[in-house]
Amino acid sequence: MQFLSQLKPGQHALISAIEAEESLFHRLSALGFRVGKPLSIMRRANFNGPLHVRLGTTDIILRNIDAARIQVNTL
Helix, strand or coil: CEEHHHCCCCCEEEEEEECCCHHHHHHHHHHCCCCCCEEEEEEECCCCCCEEEEECCEEEEECHHHHCCEEEEEC
C-alpha cells in the first residue's frame, strides 16, 4: 500500500481507497478521484509542494496533505 503523496513523476497507479473526512472526500470525488480510477503523476513542485496529477484527460493540482489521504496501487 502506498499513498499518492509518495509517488514520483512518471509513475502510474490505481486509486484503492480515499481516507478523508466527509468534506474532503466529496471535494475529491467531485474532482474525479474515485476508487479504481487510474492516474499518473505529471510533476511535483519543489520543496515538497503540490502534485500535478492526471486523471484521464483532466489535470489537477493537489496539495500534499490531501494526496496523503489517497491510497494507491502502482501499475
